[in-house]
Amino acid sequence: LKFVCLSNDGIDEHMVWLIGLKNIFARQLPNMPKEYIVRLVMDRSHKSVMVIRRNQVVGGITYRPYASQKFGEIAFCAITADEQVKGYGTRLMNHLKQHARDVDGLTHFLTYADNNAVGYFIKQGFTKEIHLEKDRWQGYIKDYDGGILMECKIDPKLPYTD
Ligand code: ACO
Incomplete structure (x- = not known):
């Protein structure tokens, strides 16, 4: 079992994993248009943290880091x-936090x-309370009325993974 974090960098193995992840999102998020999923997963400004077991993708999180604003938006x-x-969802999130920080x-x-998915988050x-100052995120993340905006502060020191 391994956790990787990568983006569309043209490496064959990475492309195969990203396509596997895109297929999981398409099936698990039926309300999301498939073209939108493909576009963001393959977009070079997005990154994906994935759980890989026996060279197969078990799941993942696709996010866009806004380095200048020091926050990331989880897309899927x-x-x-x-x-x-x-427990994979929890381990995945911990790897995401460690990598993002x-x-x-x-x-x-x-x-x-x-x-x-609110319970999971x-x-x-x-x-559900957003503490991040609005000028740090307004205009960066798109308004979307199919869900509830949620925030997570990454601990500056905590070791999230072993
Ligand atoms: N609602 C409430 N609690 C949940 C949910 C849920 N939908 N899913 C998992 N949990 C709980 C588990 O019971 C567990 O609780 P515990 O620690 O008390 O035992 C904890 O959250 C963590 O569970 P994991 O096993 O780590 O979670 P899992 O591997 O199942 O991953 C995930 C969670 C990603 C939500 C998965 O169930 C899934 O893919 N669901 C379908 C797709 C989905 O809803 N994705 C999120 C959409 S929102 C977005 O993408 C931005």
Whole structure:
């Protein structure tokens, strides 16, 4: 089992994993237009943290880091159907936080959570209260009325992964 964080860099193996992740998102997020999923997963300004087991993608999180604003927007998050509720979603989020802090230099995440995923995000430390000053994120993330805006502050020191 391994966790990787990468973007569309033209490397064959990475492309295969990103396509696998795109397929998981398309199936697990049926309300999202498939073209929109493909566009963001393949967009070079987005990154994806993925769980890989036996060279197969089990799930992942696609996000866009806004380095100048020090926050990231989570676009999609999903684990393949038969591997949900086994802890992968939590481990994935911890890898994302570690990478975002140590590599991207981010302090916060924002996401529009689906109603049914709010419980998962709360368990990952997200809140419905947005503490981040509006001028740090307004105009950067697109308004989307299919979900609830949630925020997570990344601890500056905590080791999120072992
Ligand atoms: N609602 C409430 N609690 C949940 C949910 C949920 N939908 N999913 C998981 N949890 C809980 C688990 O019970 C667990 O609680 P515990 O720590 O008390 O045992 C905790 O959250 C973590 O569970 P994991 O096993 O780590 O989560 P999992 O691997 O299943 O991943 C995920 C969670 C990503 C939500 C997965 O269930 C999934 O892919 N769901 C379908 C797609 C989806 O809804 N994605 C999010 C949409 S919003 C967005 O993409 C921005």
